[in-house]
Amino acid sequence: MERKNRVRFLVGAAAVTVGLLCTWHLLARANSARVCQAVEQVMEKAYAVKKSPVGQRIVAKLGDFRITYGDVVVLAQELACYQKKNPAAVRPVTPRDLQNGFNALTVTALTAMAAKDRGVKPDWMEVAAKRRIELDAMAQSGDGAIRGVARARLRHLADDKAYTLMLFAGKEVVSSEEVQAVLRQKGPVEGNRLVQERAMARLKATALKYPLVIYDHTFKRPPWKKAFR
Numbered sequence: 001m002e003r004k005n006r007v008r009f010l011v012g013a014a015a016v017t018v019g020l021l022c023t024w025h026l027l028a029r030a031n032s033a034r035v036c037q038a039v040e041q042v043m044e045k046a047y048a049v050k051k052s053p054v055g056q057r058i059v060a061k062l063g064d065f066r067i068t069y070g071d072v073v074v075l076a077q078e079l080a081c082y083q084k085k086n087p088a089a090v091r092p093v094t095p096r097d098l099q100n101g102f103n104a105l106t107v108t109a110l111t112a113m114a115a116k117d118r119g120v121k122p123d124w125m126e127v128a129a130k131r132r133i134e135l136d137a138m139a140q141s142g143d144g145a146i147r148g149v150a151r152a153r154l155r156h157l158a159d160d161k162a163y164t165l166m167l168f169a170g171k172e173v174v175s176s177e178e179v180q181a182v183l184r185q186k187g188p189v190e191g192n193r194l195v196q197e198r199a200m201a202r203l204k205a206t207a208l209k210y211p212l213v214i215y216d217h218t219f220k221r222p223p224w225k226k227a228f229r
Helices: 002-051 069-081 095-117 124-140 144-155 161-172 176-209
Strands: 058-062 065-068
Touching: 002 069, 002 144, 058 069, 058 095, 065 069, 065 095, 065 161, 069 095, 069 144, 069 161, 095 161, 095 176, 124 144, 124 161
Parallel strands: none
Antiparallel strands: 058 065
């Protein structure tokens, strides 16, 4: 009799545990969906700024690449949305967020210019196809914030043409062929160190050759400028 009671207790406890886990999973999914929706809403507002006359204003230039206020707002909003686990925590950007977005965009422009200087010329149709695949994957998995950002970016892929071209060009500061050759010759540890040194040398040379010109002085000089002087 005792054995039967023990078995019943264990079965009941297991059923309660499974029920609690299912409830927790459903609540987590619902919360993630609300975060996703909140992120999409603030991202759409950021894109509305980007399309406005204010958003089209050029705030900085590095070599052949121009950064608009709208580019800064959209990237700043994206960065501000990440790691948010509660819909109430999703908010419009602050001046500090805008500076962070500006810093990130100047690095993107710097890496893109370094790649362009060594002959990298990404094709828009190819880049757009790769970016779409990348964003599709993000929109289907990950937390609510990542999905929300990816869905908004997908809807505005054409609006992000300049940014996306910079983003993908920057991945070729050191070509994949160069990376593979160095890794074969030096091994993974030493090879990775040499690849990083080569990339940093090219970025520094680009920073010296193409100074960052800031037209909107509400944005301060990004931290990397000091390191590459």
